[in-house]
Amino acid sequence: MRSFLHIALCLTLLLVPWGVAADEKPVPLWDVSLGSKVLSTTVSPNGAYVAAGTDTNGAMRLFDGEGNQVWELPTGSPVFQVSITEDGRYVAGASDKVRVVDRNGEVTAQIEDDGYFAYSAAISPDGKHVAAGFDNQVFGVYSVNGFAEWMGTLGDDAASLALSRDGRYLVAGSKDDNVSFFADQGTLLWSYRTGETVGNVALSPDGGYVAAGSMDRLVYFFDRDGTLLWKYDPGERIFGVAVARDGERVAVASGHTVTLLDRDGEELWTYDAGTTVFSLSMTPDAGMIVFGTGGNDNRLVALEGEMINAGENRGAVATPSFSGPEGEENGSEYLADSFVLSGTETEPEIAGPSDGASVADVLRRTADADAKVTVRMTVDAAWVAAHGGPDRVKIAACLPDENGEATTDAEVVPTRFVGYDPDDRLIFEGKSPYPLTAYGIVAVTGDAAPMGAFPAIPTLAIPPDA
Structure with a gap:
């Protein structure tokens, strides 16, 4: 009898969605x-x-x-x-x-x-x-x-x-x-x-x-x-x-x-x-x-x-259009792997998807579509090492046009290295002064100091015994 009831219950659970309607107890x-x-x-x-x-x-x-x-x-x-x-x-x-x-x-x-x-x-x-x-x-x-x-x-x-x-x-x-x-x-x-x-x-x-x-x-x-x-x-x-x-x-x-x-x-x-x-x-x-x-x-x-219904998210924003392939994996809808840095005459060293480049997280400080953005990107450790180490790696933001669409002109934004993801890729964080756009990872030459006003990560005291 218990087995029959268990089977009946399982069948009921398969037919009835998990969760109750707002007017039910x-x-x-x-x-x-x-x-x-x-x-x-x-x-x-x-x-x-x-x-x-x-x-x-x-x-x-x-x-x-x-x-x-x-x-x-x-x-x-x-x-x-x-x-x-x-x-x-x-x-x-x-x-x-x-x-x-x-x-x-x-x-x-x-x-x-x-x-x-x-x-x-x-x-x-x-x-x-x-x-x-x-x-x-x-x-x-x-x-x-x-x-x-x-x-x-x-x-x-x-x-x-x-x-x-x-x-x-x-x-x-x-x-x-x-x-x-x-x-x-x-x-x-x-x-x-x-x-x-x-x-x-x-x-x-x-x-x-x-x-x-x-x-x-x-x-x-x-x-x-x-x-x-x-x-x-x-x-x-x-x-x-x-x-x-x-x-x-x-x-x-x-x-x-x-x-x-x-x-x-x-x-x-x-x-x-x-x-x-x-x-x-x-x-x-x-x-x-x-x-x-x-x-x-x-x-x-x-x-x-x-x-919650999957489509109930009210905070969704439109994805900008930009040159280059789009996709749905690893944040590639916001990833730009072909652009020109403003104010430079040489083509930058840009990390692509094959180098582990991806947009891991995009954060707005407010719900305003024109708000500034903080972005986190990842890239393979081998690519970083081959291009001079973390101090040489920066995040670039594609400049939006008057319609809010990303162009192929990009600008390096204040960037810092913040850690590693589960696949041991390096994570970098950048603060963009522009609305949501497309982003890329570049290696820069010359002054390798962090650009812009980004707070330094403090030196920690010796941790307590684990």
Whole structure:
């Protein structure tokens, strides 16, 4: 009988899309009793892995997508925040220290600061960076192996942290009532003061939107530039927030309820858990929401969400036209491999797709189509070495014409080397003063110093022992 029901359920799942319509009430996908208050939860983007941190005696736990426990790691202290990579390979947890644990339940790195408790931890979805916040106001970003990339201090302890997919952006909620937004190497881009301690923060995967839950019982929603888009008052203390991709959905845990909001802060539905909801997380497509309860009933629950339609992204921009082949792989729609540098008489050394040249990321500071752009590009290490090293490599932006279309005239923009991608290609970042256009990698001669006003990457202190 059980086999028949299991087959029927599987057939039903094949026929019914994952997620509920806005006018329907969500239903639990699975529900697990943990025996201790669930202080923190996190879910991988595809819902295949869920991690939780518990209170009494403290433990980090990993579950598969059906609620079966994969491993449990006792910590001896409450686990205040957990965070998982997009492939479920690593889970980071904040307790007496920050621990990075692999899929087999083995601790691969530990991050400490002079014995101070860790109140917050986040791992970038790409698995390369870990953020940690301690109860001495110190916070920072580390490699997944536990080596410091940058560190700083806040006005008070960081109660919650969130990282963008590539670890480039970090948002911190702190006990001095502030939401603070940092770029790579710890550059503070903006800060906003709420009415009380900011105990929960969340960041959309691309770092474009921020949600913050404050003990003043308000949810604050910002864009990347720190513009407050709206506030939401659930009427109860807030214990968790989560943001879907492009800010299309925001989930809120407050009191006994889980509420799903649209990008304008309007309620889509509310689910009553029957007891206090202490933690919350959501997949980037909003198709699955995971929450943890405490008090009289300590449970970890996976809830059916409302999956975002693929075409619902309102931030899409038109791709510029330019000479040269276009494609869809490796950012080639923005890649220019044939152009002339303005003010030069010699043809530049240009890296092409066969040299590993690609546009890895294009970022606008605002949604304005005429806004300035920051672009990240990759190129093979062999090409860089053959052309004089990273100091000789620059990003060039094709100059747009009066119609906004890219021309074959290009200009070198302020550029710096920022790291390596998973294929060991070098990543360079450039700041273009022009609207979205096409970009190329060139090798320059003469003065190899970075061009333009680009902040230097600071020299780091010796990292703490891993």
